[in-house]
Amino acid sequence: MPKMEFPLWLMAGFIFVLGCCVGSFLNVVIWRLPARGTLVTFQNRTARLTLSWPPSHCPVCQNAIAWYRNIPVFGWLCLRGKCHTCRVAISPRYPLVELGTGLLFLSLYLGFFLAHWNSGATPTIFGGALPMLLYLIFVSGLLAASAIDADFFIIPLEIPYLIMAAALASCIFGAPKMLPAVVPASVWGKLALGGTVGLLLSNVLLYLKVMPRSFDIANCPRGDWSDGPMPLIPPPTLKQSWPQIIAGIVISIIIALAWLLCVARVAAFVTMIGGMLVFLIGVLPHPINVPDDSRQVLEESDDINARREISKEILFLLPPIGLAMVAAFVPLPLPAEPWLARLLGVLLGLLVGGGTIWLTRILGTLVMGRVAMGAADAPLMAAIGAVVGAPAVAVVFFLAPILGLIWAMVLKVQGKPNILPYGPWLSMAAILTLFVGHPVINWYAGQLFPKPPVNQSTIIWPGEPARPAATKNQK
Numbered sequence: 001m002p003k004m005e006f007p008l009w010l011m012a013g014f015i016f017v018l019g020c021c022v023g024s025f026l027n028v029v030i031w032r033l034p035a036r037g038t039l040v041t042f043q044n045r046t047a048r049l050t051l052s053w054p055p056s057h058c059p060v061c062q063n064a065i066a067w068y069r070n071i072p073v074f075g076w077l078c079l080r081g082k083c084h085t086c087r088v089a090i091s092p093r094y095p096l097v098e099l100g101t102g103l104l105f106l107s108l109y110l111g112f113f114l115a116h117w118n119s120g121a122t123p124t125i126f127g128g129a130l131p132m133l134l135y136l137i138f139v140s141g142l143l144a145a146s147a148i149d150a151d152f153f154i155i156p157l158e159i160p161y162l163i164m165a166a167a168l169a170s171c172i173f174g175a176p177k178m179l180p181a182v183v184p185a186s187v188w189g190k191l192a193l194g195g196t197v198g199l200l201l202s203n204v205l206l207y208l209k210v211m212p213r214s215f216d217i218a219n220c221p222r223g224d225w226s227d228g229p230m231p232l233i234p235p236p237t238l239k240q241s242w243p244q245i246i247a248g249i250v251i252s253i254i255i256a257l258a259w260l261l262c263v264a265r266v267a268a269f270v271t272m273i274g275g276m277l278v279f280l281i282g283v284l285p286h287p288i289n290v291p292d293d294s295r296q297v298l299e300e301s302d303d304i305n306a307r308r309e310i311s312k313e314i315l316f317l318l319p320p321i322g323l324a325m326v327a328a329f330v331p332l333p334l335p336a337e338p339w340l341a342r343l344l345g346v347l348l349g350l351l352v353g354g355g356t357i358w359l360t361r362i363l364g365t366l367v368m369g370r371v372a373m374g375a376a377d378a379p380l381m382a383a384i385g386a387v388v389g390a391p392a393v394a395v396v397f398f399l400a401p402i403l404g405l406i407w408a409m410v411l412k413v414q415g416k417p418n419i420l421p422y423g424p425w426l427s428m429a430a431i432l433t434l435f436v437g438h439p440v441i442n443w444y445a446g447q448l449f450p451k452p453p454v455n456q457s458t459i460i461w462p463g464e465p466a467r468p469a470a471t472k473n474q475k
């Protein structure tokens with residue numbers, strides 16, 4: 001049993017409740033972030049919509065919701081899914097997002113601190129608090145991005161930027177072990193440094209308008225509701241809500257059984273999958289199936305000059321790729337400082353993650369003649385890479401289309417139009433990778449290179465202590 005300042009189960013309960021509250025906040029973010037700044041009228045006052053104004057209210061009768069009826073999950077249950085004043089149905093999406101977030105927070109905490117999924121992680125609460133906090137911010141950001149992408153086919157860039165900032169801050173403040181790291185003086189470290197300088201250069205050139213913008217709308221994927229009302233989830237009938245409610249209950253029972261019957265590692269994993277499913281059944285099935293409010297994305301994908309426009313994005317990628325290549329062959333005396341190893345590891349993950357999706361977008365567009373992937377998927381994947389690191393981002397890259405394909409088949413069976421946002425699948429693959437990324441890569445590397453084990457490479461795996469020399473074989 002690890003040494004703890006608090007009893008484990010008390011802390012687990014706290015993390016679960018915290019997750020439900022964060023889920024409640026995410027419900028607000030999901031609806032308000034894309035429409036932020038739009039003029040709205042609430043109780044005879046007209047002002048710009050912010051994350052905190054107007055207060056939570058019923059969209060039909062405009063009555064503000066008292067705090068004690070706004071308690072995550074239980075508030076909705078006590079109201080039996082109806083507005084206290086006008087009795088109109090409240091979508092089960094809200095409690096499902098709250099419960100799903102709570103379960104994901106719980107699974108991360110128990111996975112790392114009880115089941116020791118990440119064997120090198122510090123088991124004490126405060127010793128491991130900083131990387132844990134990074135993961136919680138990571139998961140929260142991914143859930144918000146997933147739901148906004150599912151609704152509006154956009155991802156506000158604030159979300160990937162927040163995740164990247166959290167990852168970078170963790171390096172400086174010394175979040176140990178769970179962050180990706182590379183040996184600074186190695187080829188990987190130099191690639192990361194050169195690529196980052198190139199990326200900054202590209203952004204400066206773009207800002208100075210030396211470099212052209214593609215599609216005139218790329219890099220501003222924020223919604224525009226100036227000529228229409230803020231979209232709201234139409235209140236469902238109780239009959240429409242039952243399948244979601246029953247699915248949520250069944251998943252919760254399965255998770256409870258897993259904790260009773262299975263070993264901790266399996267139970268933590270079941271909790272993670274269950275949390276994702278609860279979140280997805282809350283977010284994915286909604287009546288807005290043709291995104292009128294995301295015209296810009298559809299405009300972009302209908303652009304007849306897609307091939308010409310995408311070529312401008314190749315220009316943007318030339319400085320990072322070019323400088324990374326140059327730096328790799330230049331002898332740079334980078335000191336072997338742990339913070340620098342973490343910083344370069346985060347930057348390498350950021351570049352590799354964003355780069356793979358962006359190259360996929362460019363190649364796909366050149367081949368098909370229409371835009372292959374949303375402009376915001378690359379920043380999202382860059383943020384994912386910054387947290388999980390360059391090797392594990394490959395797992396995300398290959399896992400995401402598999403998850404997307406499953407959802408495409410569900411839509412096909414239901415006879416619904418096959419319009420797929422990619423953000424949710426990148427996000428779910430990224431959350432899964434927190435648990436399975438490291439074992440999958442070790443297994444795969446073992447298949448490919450049975451002789452020189454992966455531990456001897458220049459990449460320091462998350463959870464692995466810094467090693468003086470390559471002596472240890474595969475785990």
Ligand SMILES: [Zn+2]
Pocket residue numbers: 058059060061062063083084085086087088
């Ligand atoms: Zn009402």
